[in-house]
Amino acid sequence: MKQLHKQSHTNQRRDEEMPNNQTPPYSPKSYKHSSSRRPLNYLFNEQRFLFIIIGMMIGSMIFIFQPSLSAITATTTTTNYHINSHIMPSMPRSISISHRERTAFNPRPTGRVPVGITRRRMRTVVTGGAGFVGSHLVDVLMARGDEVIVIDNFFTGRKDNVAHHLDNPRFELIRHDVVQPILLEVDQIYHLACPASPVHYKYNPIKTIKTNVIGTLNMLGLAKRINARFLITSTSEVYGDPLEHPQKESYWGHVNPIGVRSCYDEGKRTAETLTMDYSRNEGVEVRIARIFNTYGPRMCLDDGRVVSNFVSQALRKQPMTIYGDGKQTRSFQYVSDLVDGLIALMEGEHIGPFNLGNPREFTMLELAQVVKETIDPNATTEFRRNTADDPQKRKPDISKAKQLLNWEPKIQLQDGLPRMALDFKNRILKEEQGDIDK
Amino acid sequence: MKQLHKQSHTNQRRDEEMPNNQTPPYSPKSYKHSSSRRPLNYLFNEQRFLFIIIGMMIGSMIFIFQPSLSAITATTTTTNYHINSHIMPSMPRSISISHRERTAFNPRPTGRVPVGITRRRMRTVVTGGAGFVGSHLVDVLMARGDEVIVIDNFFTGRKDNVAHHLDNPRFELIRHDVVQPILLEVDQIYHLACPASPVHYKYNPIKTIKTNVIGTLNMLGLAKRINARFLITSTSEVYGDPLEHPQKESYWGHVNPIGVRSCYDEGKRTAETLTMDYSRNEGVEVRIARIFNTYGPRMCLDDGRVVSNFVSQALRKQPMTIYGDGKQTRSFQYVSDLVDGLIALMEGEHIGPFNLGNPREFTMLELAQVVKETIDPNATTEFRRNTADDPQKRKPDISKAKQLLNWEPKIQLQDGLPRMALDFKNRILKEEQGDIDK
Ligand SMILES: NC(=O)c1ccc[n+]([C@@H]2O[C@H](COP(=O)([O-])OP(=O)(O)OC[C@H]3O[C@@H](n4cnc5c(N)ncnc54)[C@H](O)[C@@H]3O)[C@@H](O)[C@H]2O)c1
Ligand SMILES: NC(=O)c1ccc[n+]([C@@H]2O[C@H](COP(=O)([O-])OP(=O)(O)OC[C@H]3O[C@@H](n4cnc5c(N)ncnc54)[C@H](O)[C@@H]3O)[C@@H](O)[C@H]2O)c1
Numbered sequence: 017m018k019q020l021h022k023q024s025h026t027n028q029r030r031d032e033e034m035p036n037n038q039t040p041p042y043s044p045k046s047y048k049h050s051s052s053r054r055p056l057n058y059l060f061n062e063q064r065f066l067f068i069i070i071g072m073m074i075g076s077m078i079f080i081f082q083p084s085l086s087a088i089t090a091t092t093t094t095t096n097y098h099i100n101s102h103i104m105p106s107m108p109r110s111i112s113i114s115h116r117e118r119t120a121f122n123p124r125p126t127g128r129v130p131v132g133i134t135r136r137r138m139r140t141v142v143t144g145g146a147g148f149v150g151s152h153l154v155d156v157l158m159a160r161g162d163e164v165i166v167i168d169n170f171f172t173g174r175k176d177n178v179a180h181h182l183d184n185p186r187f188e189l190i191r192h193d194v195v196q197p198i199l200l201e202v203d204q205i206y207h208l209a210c211p212a213s214p215v216h217y218k219y220n221p222i223k224t225i226k227t228n229v230i231g232t233l234n235m236l237g238l239a240k241r242i243n244a245r246f247l248i249t250s251t252s253e254v255y256g257d258p259l260e261h262p263q264k265e266s267y268w269g270h271v272n273p274i275g276v277r278s279c280y281d282e283g284k285r286t287a288e289t290l291t292m293d294y295s296r297n298e299g300v301e302v303r304i305a306r307i308f309n310t311y312g313p314r315m316c317l318d319d320g321r322v323v324s325n326f327v328s329q330a331l332r333k334q335p336m337t338i339y340g341d342g343k344q345t346r347s348f349q350y351v352s353d354l355v356d357g358l359i360a361l362m363e364g365e366h367i368g369p370f371n372l373g374n375p376r377e378f379t380m381l382e383l384a385q386v387v388k389e390t391i392d393p394n395a396t397t398e399f400r401r402n403t404a405d406d407p408q409k410r411k412p413d414i415s416k417a418k419q420l421l422n423w424e425p426k427i428q429l430q431d432g433l434p435r436m437a438l439d440f441k442n443r444i445l446k447e448e449q450g451d452i453d454k
Numbered sequence: 455m456k457q458l459h460k461q462s463h464t465n466q467r468r469d470e471e472m473p474n475n476q477t478p479p480y481s482p483k484s485y486k487h488s489s490s491r492r493p494l495n496y497l498f499n500e501q502r503f504l505f506i507i508i509g510m511m512i513g514s515m516i517f518i519f520q521p522s523l524s525a526i527t528a529t530t531t532t533t534n535y536h537i538n539s540h541i542m543p544s545m546p547r548s549i550s551i552s553h554r555e556r557t558a559f560n561p562r563p564t565g566r567v568p569v570g571i572t573r574r575r576m577r578t579v580v581t582g583g584a585g586f587v588g589s590h591l592v593d594v595l596m597a598r599g600d601e602v603i604v605i606d607n608f609f610t611g612r613k614d615n616v617a618h619h620l621d622n623p624r625f626e627l628i629r630h631d632v633v634q635p636i637l638l639e640v641d642q643i644y645h646l647a648c649p650a651s652p653v654h655y656k657y658n659p660i661k662t663i664k665t666n667v668i669g670t671l672n673m674l675g676l677a678k679r680i681n682a683r684f685l686i687t688s689t690s691e692v693y694g695d696p697l698e699h700p701q702k703e704s705y706w707g708h709v710n711p712i713g714v715r716s717c718y719d720e721g722k723r724t725a726e727t728l729t730m731d732y733s734r735n736e737g738v739e740v741r742i743a744r745i746f747n748t749y750g751p752r753m754c755l756d757d758g759r760v761v762s763n764f765v766s767q768a769l770r771k772q773p774m775t776i777y778g779d780g781k782q783t784r785s786f787q788y789v790s791d792l793v794d795g796l797i798a799l800m801e802g803e804h805i806g807p808f809n810l811g812n813p814r815e816f817t818m819l820e821l822a823q824v825v826k827e828t829i830d831p832n833a834t835t836e837f838r839r840n841t842a843d844d845p846q847k848r849k850p851d852i853s854k855a856k857q858l859l860n861w862e863p864k865i866q867l868q869d870g871l872p873r874m875a876l877d878f879k880n881r882i883l884k885e886e887q888g889d890i891d892k
Pocket of ligand 2: 581582583584585586587588605606607608609610611612630631645646647648649650665669687688689690744745746747748749754
């Protein structure tokens, strides 16, 4: 419309100029004046510059008093950016545009690929894909041939975790915080973005809630808009300090709403609520996984989670710290088992929630023993006071996942721990070398 | 800066125009051309209009490529608006501006009133102040002489509830949704905005979560920015379907995270978490009230809450609907008792949470009996199947509020119910008259 306006006025201007030019038709001076004088003079004569300024002010006013206009344009710009950068290498640009238009005008399309274009590969986004679990999930999705987009703000994740995919044209890494909305065209959304260990989620509890609630709202909104299937990684922490043992999915939990860990527990519970509400009210296809303690390569070295603590302490020849009396139990699942479970859940028919964890329980004392056996027979232990709200025991009942997803964990702690220790050893070595290099 | 620019160019233009005017100094035609021809011609000649358009485009471009500019201006505009409209009548405008500047440059001011200005009255904002509880709270705050600002989106609230204050210069009503941030200068924030009855909060569960989480985030952010004291009205629903009876504040609750009522229960729990996190991490002075069933004049007529249901059914000569067997109990507190409790909590020293409710329990059957006795001896009852997740019993332990706030409810059901019935009768009459008028 602006374009139209401009053109019509340009014509008008020409029409009105003609009589003027005709009045002194043969004066070289007036001729020079009307078209061939120096551009700067031309600009500053006849108040032209003043009128540019007036125009700028009018233009600005429109945006000041209609800020939404600017928001619209900004969003459109972002959309273009993301779509342009995420279209498959094999797709011509024009398709990506028609794609966007379809989304804009028809909010619930029935498929992701416009009519006439053969669907080639599954397009998957993994939020938090540069983190521990996310990066292992990405490995499997890449191996099966997906186009994978990772969204991560690198709060706890590391580029290193996905560095081996950066050269692959099917892979893309976007630095983005899920607390901000994003527009993408994908078939599946694995929504993992959220710090997982107490030391990280307590660091900025308000941000943790924003990530869980606003971040999940944004990704569910995206799923609805593009008709993608959405999986959220919730946590066994929704059971809190459980009064039932082991925990079934039907257990409502026993959670302190106002404690120092509540930002995570309540944030995840509300994220589950939102997920169910989008399923019930907006028809979004959702999946909910409740993940129990997971370990493996690429875990943070010093995130305060007990397995990583013990292993890195043992490798560094420090005593392993046991909080409380060490009789509280945990179940530990190896990360490849979890990834299998997440994919089975996403591809299956059932919403969940599903417990994904290893029901085999260890006390902290037993865990320390396995670390001794598999990593360093000379490792020692040290006891400290327990932190507030630390749940005393947690063990999944996984019969629902066994029955409906045909899934169960396969890797034993004795097998998984050495694989993790190898990775930790390399990273601790690198770290120490880094220190020496400095 | 824009202003400056404009001026300097205007000068430049004049300077450059002079020689031109000097060249044909005595030609009346050229004189006419430069200043006295008709304004429209003037505008369209010499491409002036084109230059306005170009200027408009440049102005617009700046805002399109720097959308943040527009956001800033928009926020500033809003700020100005709110501050200008909320300063006390006795405060000169210049003070309100220095006020805003202080907030902008010093995010944690020590008082709300700039040095040299005597503080006259408490400035209080009540979100959801056009609702049932909010409007009664406003009545008391107005009566004690506060400047009161009500923020409400009128989802369940009605202007009628505060209409009697609209002429008072100490009162102001703003139509605003707390899901959007707002800037105000006040001393106390009573944050009530949230639909309270199942029929309303289930209507759009996603919106209910946004109101509870994002709305609370916004109001806590405001409290932090202006160093105001913040009180949130949480609910007995945070106890869910309690396994302890009566409920103490230390009880963690038994709440379904993925049910149809979870949007309210989990939303409020997360709002409490946020409130505590702002207290612990940001030093905001907070107060948490957990409100149990409340009744009184101005309740919604058909909100599905049992007291309003029974009373309006009895007044309309319809049978009172009892869900389930009618043996589930509720405690009912009269609204003036609650308002006293909220103010005692706000003015007191303790964060809470505090249960505010009447521990006297009634079964649904007993309640129906009281309605019969006080409203219509001929009222009948009718039984229906219970809704999912409906808690079976709820009763506050209020010893903490008694001890620390010196508060306890005073109005008995037998006294409160007739007052409510009077209000309901008038409104139902009005409603029916409205129907006849149509
Ligand atoms: N590892 C476990 O034992 C465990 C147990 C229960 C649940 N979970 C859940 O699994 C998911 C992954 O956990 P993990 O162990 O890999 O944790 P992690 O901390 O290694 O990974 C989380 C990733 O999310 C990213 N992230 C955090 N906030 C973000 C934001 N606002 N925007 C974008 N990215 C953000 C981080 O940078 C990181 O890459 C989390 O949702 C976690 O709650 C993990
Ligand atoms: N009445 C009770 O029995 C009871 C019990 C427990 C808790 N509470 C709590 O007390 C508070 C007040 O409850 P009530 O009974 O007066 O309910 P109500 O529905 O009468 O009042 C709520 C008010 O908030 C407004 N509101 C809702 N969403 C809003 C939004 N996004 N932005 C701005 N305004 C919004 C509504 O328009 C209404 O005026 C609520 O927080 C409620 O959860 C009430």
